[in-house]
Amino acid sequence: MLGIESSCDETGVGIVRGHTLLANEVASSVEEHVRFGGVVPEVASRAHLEAMVPALERACATADIDLTELDGIAVTAGPGLMGALVVGLASAKALAYALDKPLYGVNHLVGHVAVDLLEHGPLPQPSVALLVSGGHTSLLLVEGITDSITELGSTIDDAAGEAYDKVARVLGLPYPGGPYIDRAATGDAAYVAFPRGLTTPKDLARHRFDFSFSGLKTAVARWVETRQRDGADVPLADIAASFQEAVCDVLTAKAMDACAVTGATDLLIGGGVAANGRLRALLAERAATQGIALRTPSPRLCTDNGAMIAVLGAEIVTAGGRPSALDIGADSSLAVDRVLL
Ligand code: KG4
Numbered sequence: 001m002l003g004i005e006s007s008c009d010e011t012g013v014g015i016v017r018g019h020t021l022l023a024n025e026v027a028s029s030v031e032e033h034v035r036f037g038g039v040v041p042e043v044a045s046r047a048h049l050e051a052m053v054p055a056l057e058r059a060c061a062t063a064d065i066d067l068t069e070l071d072g073i074a075v076t077a078g079p080g081l082m083g084a085l086v087v088g089l090a091s092a093k094a095l096a097y098a099l100d101k102p103l104y105g106v107n108h109l110v111g112h113v114a115v116d117l118l119e120h121g122p123l124p125q126p127s128v129a130l131l132v133s134g135g136h137t138s139l140l141l142v143e144g145i146t147d148s149i150t151e152l153g154s155t156i157d158d159a160a161g162e163a164y165d166k167v168a169r170v171l172g173l174p175y176p177g178g179p180y181i182d183r184a185a186t187g188d189a190a191y192v193a194f195p196r197g198l199t200t201p202k203d204l205a206r207h208r209f210d211f212s213f214s215g216l217k218t219a220v221a222r223w224v225e226t227r228q229r230d231g232a233d234v235p236l237a238d239i240a241a242s243f244q245e246a247v248c249d250v251l252t253a254k255a256m257d258a259c260a261v262t263g264a265t266d267l268l269i270g271g272g273v274a275a276n277g278r279l280r281a282l283l284a285e286r287a288a289t290q291g292i293a294l295r296t297p298s299p300r301l302c303t304d305n306g307a308m309i310a311v312l313g314a315e316i317v318t319a320g321g322r323p324s325a326l327d328i329g330a331d332s333s334l335a336v337d338r339v340l341l
């Protein structure tokens with residue numbers, strides 16, 4: 001199964017056989033967005049167009065297969081940036097039509113869950129998935145990867161990665177800020193007690209599994225501004241650590257609560273922020289205490305890639321899913337419970 005991913009700034013082409021990874025080629029346009037401090041949709045779309053065919057050729061060479069040997073073509077149909085999605089979808093349709101192979105237009109978010117199958121095998125059900133990236137932050141109840149995914153909660157404002165990127169800018173660190181804050185956060189995590197969004201009893205009553213990071217982002221910005229106005233230095237290692245602790249504390253606490261409430265004994269994480277060292281450590285610690293098995297894909301499979309789309313496509317075929325029509329459209333706000341278009 002071939003998988004094509006183009007929902008944001010990574011052009012991914014992956015090839016799998018069942019749960020076996022054969023190739024995973026990723027071309028990122030992140031360098032082109034650095035000077036804008038965020039992904040510019042038009043720039044990303046153009047980059048996908050340029051990277052798609054070379055990535056496809058590299059994937060086939062790595063997997064040592066010919067396109068005619070494929071059983072099907074899976075592609076991200078949403079959610080994501082419209083112009084970016086369209087490039088991947090058009091590529092996949094062209095391949096499906098020319099090669100006379102079935103097309104599977106699939107959900108990007110569910111791909112982040114399915115990718116774990118490549119490293120850890122079948123997913124016990126029910127499981128809880130914590131998806132944390134630059135574009136999404138959600139807790140999912142997975143009772144069947146291809147047919148039963150329920151969103152327990154999601155962010156009501158910024159995504160976790162977005163908060164990392166915005167706070168990095170405040171701290172004078174480059175884009176994308178997540179990895180820079182991760183590395184800078186060597187100081188005292190209790191230096192400033194930054195707010196933990198949606199964790200008061202009143203908030204929990206309505207937003208038990210939802211997240212909010214915009215108050216935290218503002219709190220860090222205020223703290224830094226006040227310091228600078230007073231002419232004092234900003235202790236980067238301490239502030240980065242304190243901010244990171246606030247993010248990871250909330251993500252971890254809500255993920256653990258979701259496991260407790262749903263009775264799930266397995267928790268998996270995905271998305272770019274899942275590469276974060278502190279998040280992985282805190283989750284491991286609390287999961288062990290609560291008797292939860294933690295499934296953490298390798299960081300290169302956590303960020304956007306084609307293999308996650310390919311393995312979801314393979315899983316759909318195994319489950320007897322029907323191919324998508326060749327005229328499906330991209331859906332930039334595709335709901336997580338629609339696995340296949
Ligand atoms: O999943 P991803 O590659 O792309 C999408 O947004 O879909 O996630 C990118 C996000 C960025 O916001 C980036 O700052 C964040 O993931 N990120 C991290 C780390 N590595 C990437 N955040 C915290 N710690 C990291 N080590």
Ligand code: ZN
Pocket residue numbers: 108112133271303304
């Ligand atoms: Zn993603």
